């Protein structure tokens with residue numbers, strides 16, 4: 001594969017340059033200060049400030065702390081972590097070692113989705129090479145007492161295990177279901193000890209920041225969204241694949257980048273994301289405008305967007321853990337509504353009931369999966385309602401009574 005290019009992650013860096021600088025700084029506090037100044041926010045979707053997350057773990061006085069790499073990448077339309085784990089795994093692992101130094105942990109886990117099991121030999125081999133190079137194990141980079149090692153644990157094919165508390169349950173060998181929060185993992189994580197859970201891409205950015213500085217990092221992106229984002233771009237476009245773009249890149253620019261002449265809509269953020277119509281293609285990929293874990297799906301003129309919504313809902317129905325009623329029951333009701341809309345059997349009143357149910361799911365579901373179930377449905381209704389003919393009377397028995 002030709003060399004990938006981009007302003008941050010795909011920019012040049014010497015092996016272990018970030019780790020060496022972290023060790024040279026000597027103290028966790030110094031590393032945490034650089035991260036705070038960089039304004040780095042997590043790349044897994046929610047955008048929590050990484051420096052703050054690490055500081056919260058560092059500040060606890062627990063006897064053990066853990067670093068966890070969330071490599072469960074299961075969002076429909078996302079495959080950028082797969083590229084990082086295949087082509088830049090040493091960078092990701094180096095980011096985890098730096099996290100160990102910063103929070104004072106001596107153990108880390110990579111939670112690898114079952115479907116990426118084929119990457120296991122490569123990751124294990126990279127870990128061995130790091131141990132030989134003194135970048136993992138005891139007295140890392142010859143610093144007395146800096147001990148850290150990484151174990152890989154495999155998921156078993158559940159999307160909800162990407163949610164950080166379900167991931168921790170699964171890491172512990174339990175059924176992967178989200179926990180109540182609070183307490184948060186920074187306080188009560190793996191086996192009850194403070195833990196930082198971060199996305200693969202977040203870890204891949206860290207060595208660059210430590211090697212090149214917070215100011216260098218902030219030169220890319222917007223005021224509120226520093227750096228760049230890896231996008232997994234798929235759908236009705238010529239140049240599908242993983243692209244690194246500065247935060248602040250507009251959807252129009254993405255279309256140009258991927259050689260797309262025209263599009264009806266762009267789904268940003270996967271199954272739980274939003275469907276952006278053509279009139280809004282000047283909107284930008286950024287935490288303050290269109291946040292995304294990386295999934296960007298381009299939809300051509302011929303697409304019936306309700307087909308996409310149905311596809312997402314079927315996926316979410318399969319993947320819901322079923323713990324909480326809004327998510328467990330709500331998804332089926334949305335699926336039924338989608339069929340009614342497609343069959344021209346849905347009334348305006350019923351549609352309004354669905355928008356009200358959407359609010360219930362958004363505020364009463366236990367985790368981000370249920371909370372984001374209605375997003376695609378609502379944005380398609382908001383922007384493309386005119387494409388669907390509503391009925392004057394309900395022609396089908398309803399599952400939901402408003």
Ligand SMILES: Cc1cc2nc3c(=O)[nH]c(=O)nc-3n(C[C@H](O)[C@H](O)[C@H](O)COP(=O)(O)O)c2cc1C
Pocket residue numbers: 041042043044045046047048050070071072073074075159160161162163164165197198199200202367368369
């Ligand atoms: C259903 C669901 C699936 C998720 N899947 C992932 C995932 O595959 N990878 C990931 O990094 N974060 C995922 N997240 C977000 C994590 O809970 C968590 O916010 C993230 O790992 C934190 O990392 P960051 O601070 O580096 O962004 C998911 C969240 C939900 C609700």
